[in-house]
Amino acid sequence: MPSAAERTRTLVQSTCSAVLLIPGVDVTRPEQLTPQARVVGTDGEVFLLFPADSPAVRAATHAQDDELSAVLEITDVAPVSVPHRIRGRAWVTGWLTCVPGLAEPGAMMLRLEVGELRVDDLWGVSSVEPEDFARAGVDPLVSYETELLQHLHSVHGEQVQGLCALLGDRAEGSDGGGQRAVPLALDRFGLRVRFVGERCFDARFDFPEPVRDVTELRRAMHTLFEAAAP
Template sequence: MPSAAERTRTLVQSTCSAVLLIPGPNAPASDHLMPLTRSVGPDGDLFLELPADSLAVRTAAHAEDDELTAVLEITDVAPVSVPHRIRGRAWVSGWLTTVPGLSGPGRMTLRLETGEAYVDDLWGAEEVEPEEFRDALPDPLAGHEAELLQHLHTAHGEQLAALCGLLGERAAGRCPSHLPAVVPLALDRYGLRLRLCEDRSRCYDARFEFPAPVRDVTELRDAMHTLFAAAAS
């Protein structure tokens, strides 16, 4: 399974929605603190680009001589329609400073020096040390995951349903009267996760591992063919 550090790094560098939270009685509202871009530097620090006139930038600039704490909160929502659509959240907290000269006109880069991180997702809830976050790499499929899941959902519904046959008695005992709806929920280099729903209140997940971790979309295609072939045999 992907490590907690890898999962956190993947969410930070994904297109998931994120908001910068600055605690304090005079803190700017969260709807004014959504970074335009975000990236991770070689030391594991986050670089967040915001409008130069935003309250977040003004707050960070005003606090240059003090330690301004902040938290980046990322929310991961499944790219396909499915019950219980939020797949997880991650938080990276640390100290915020301005970094002049990195952004173009009308923008300012803020540096969030990573102090600690935490992820709560489909795998569970775990803390992440700053060094682990720094050394982790995002999942190689993260940039393609939304498109791939949407394609699987619209073009390969029957093959996804056939994968339930690989669950054997685990699936047979749960839906004796009718087949559940099957939706592709998550995809990473290790495998595919499906959500099976008898109705909106009764859902469960099934994880299908690839024979070996994949490194790109080409290897993913081969791994998916292997899964579908196993289900069809």
């Protein structure tokens, strides 16, 4: 399974929605605290791009002694229609400062020095050390996951449904024929499917070995579907 640090790093560098929470900064529209872009630096700090006149930039500009605390909250929502669509959240807590000169005119880059991290996702709840976060890699499928899950759902729905045959005892009493199988999450280690029907549960289907790119993923999915074929 992916480590908590890898899962957190992947969420931070994904396209999931994010909001920067700053104590004492209230806005009329939540999107005012949504960064236009975010990237993780070489030392694990998180750089956030905002309009130069945004409340976040104003707060960082007027902060004293560079001690403006903030929390970057990231929410991961499944890209396919399924009950309980929120797949996870991550919180990056740290200190915010302005970094002039890194952004185009009219924008400002903010630096969030990481102090604490926490992730609550389909794998469970974990705390992450900043050093582990800085060293962690990003899942190689993160840029393609949305498109791949939607493709599996719309084009290969019957084959995804057929994975129920691999559940063994877990399928007993679940009315396997009446269960609707929805591809929920995908990473280099495997595919997670949510079975929805009289009862709702998730099943994880591991690949024979971790995949490094979409080409290897296609082979892994072919092997998985073959194993479930009657």
